[in-house]
Amino acid sequence: MNASANTIAGLDRILTMEVVRVTERAAVAAARLRGRGDEKAADQVAVDAMRSELNRLNIKGTVVIGEGERDEAPMLYIGEEVGTGKGPAVDIALDPLEGTTICAKNLPNALAVIAIAEKGSLLFAPDVYMDKIAIGPGYPEGTIDLDASPADNIASLAKAKGVPVNEVTACILDRPRHAKLIEAVRATGAAIRLIGDGDVAGVIHTTDPEETGIDIYIGSGGAPEGVLAAAALRCTGGQMQGRLILDTPEKVERAAKMGIADPNKVYRVDEMARGDVLFAATGVTDGNMLAGVKFGRNYITTDTIVLRSSSRTVREIKARHQDLDKF
Numbered sequence: 001m002n003a004s005a006n007t008i009a010g011l012d013r014i015l016t017m018e019v020v021r022v023t024e025r026a027a028v029a030a031a032r033l034r035g036r037g038d039e040k041a042a043d044q045v046a047v048d049a050m051r052s053e054l055n056r057l058n059i060k061g062t063v064v065i066g067e068g069e070r071d072e073a074p075m076l077y078i079g080e081e082v083g084t085g086k087g088p089a090v091d092i093a094l095d096p097l098e099g100t101t102i103c104a105k106n107l108p109n110a111l112a113v114i115a116i117a118e119k120g121s122l123l124f125a126p127d128v129y130m131d132k133i134a135i136g137p138g139y140p141e142g143t144i145d146l147d148a149s150p151a152d153n154i155a156s157l158a159k160a161k162g163v164p165v166n167e168v169t170a171c172i173l174d175r176p177r178h179a180k181l182i183e184a185v186r187a188t189g190a191a192i193r194l195i196g197d198g199d200v201a202g203v204i205h206t207t208d209p210e211e212t213g214i215d216i217y218i219g220s221g222g223a224p225e226g227v228l229a230a231a232a233l234r235c236t237g238g239q240m241q242g243r244l245i246l247d248t249p250e251k252v253e254r255a256a257k258m259g260i261a262d263p264n265k266v267y268r269v270d271e272m273a274r275g276d277v278l279f280a281a282t283g284v285t286d287g288n289m290l291a292g293v294k295f296g297r298n299y300i301t302t303d304t305i306v307l308r309s310s311s312r313t314v315r316e317i318k319a320r321h322q323d324l325d326k327f
């Protein structure tokens with residue numbers, strides 16, 4: 001097969017299958033420390049596993065969203081080169097364990113997550129908070145607006161969905177900083193799913209309300225997680241807006257160094273993840289869309305979604321790994 005047969009536009013389609021192993025390995029490693037109350041240890045093994053599997057991929061990859069800046073993250077730091085160096089040049093956003101606390105407590109929706117995109121097409125977001133709002137596909141453009149009130153957004157979504165407001169469910173991170181937001185959403189009559197952590201899953205869950213029960217994600221969380229969620233929405237459809245929270249001169253400067261000229265800019269999905277994008281997530285703990293890793297007597301089971309923007313394919317890959325020594 002020649003290269004063009006593997007390519008719609010942008011990334012090599014073989015990568016869609018290969019990337020699965022990367023999140024699978026990270027998820028299995030983290031799952032071995034699931035429910036042990038040790039977030040750091042679970043995170044570390046996920047990072048190690050993701051890195052070693054990533055380095056087997058035939059790509060010339062650069063981590064643009066990773067575990068932090070070089071001096072604070074020994075591995076998978078921003079700027080780290082990964083892959084064999086033999087394939088196409090790509091940018092990578094990753095979170096080997098998204099929901100370290102969830103994993104440590106064995107609560108729902110911890111994931112191993114990665115997005116791979118054509119060079120230069122992911123937003124270089126600093127590790128600050130981002131204000132986010134997201135809904136799934138099928139609604140008219142402009143149904144949500146980051147600068148509108150929660151009440152207006154919920155009312156607009158209910159109208160677009162054709163349901164009363166009290167049949168809308170919003171997902172919000174359970175944080176003191178969201179007290180006013182929670183109050184405002186509750187005042188509309190809408191329901192809230194409060195999550196302890198894991199807003200990448202929170203955003204993705206809006207893409208399938210029938211399955212997850214979540215219609216809209218609102219609130220602030222990590223900016224890196226915002227870019228990862230946007231990468232997923234690029235593939236599934238859906239709307240999202242995000243604005244970096246750069247509330248100190250130090251953060252403004254840090255963002256400027258990463259190329260962010262306007263600290264108040266509202267980013268849409270395609271401004272956070274452009275071009276051809278691959279997204280993969282494997283469940284670590286059981287969740288609303290993905291099952292967690294299961295350790296059986298003879299094999300380990302993993303559940304992964306792989307999405308690709310240029311073909312709009314959504315694949316769910318349930319794998320039985322019998323070569324247990326590898327894990």
Ligand SMILES: O=P(O)(O)OC[C@H]1O[C@](O)(COP(=O)(O)O)[C@@H](O)[C@@H]1O
Pocket residue numbers: 095097098099100101173175196197198199200220221222223225
């Ligand atoms: O806990 P904070 O400071 O509110 O940050 C929220 C962020 O942390 C998370 O809940 C968990 O992320 P990690 O497990 O990767 O640290 C993200 O989903 C979310 O974006």
Ligand SMILES: [Mn+2]
Pocket residue numbers: 095097098099222225
């Ligand atoms: Mn995370």
Ligand SMILES: [Mn+2]
Pocket residue numbers: 043095096097098099100
């Ligand atoms: Mn993490």
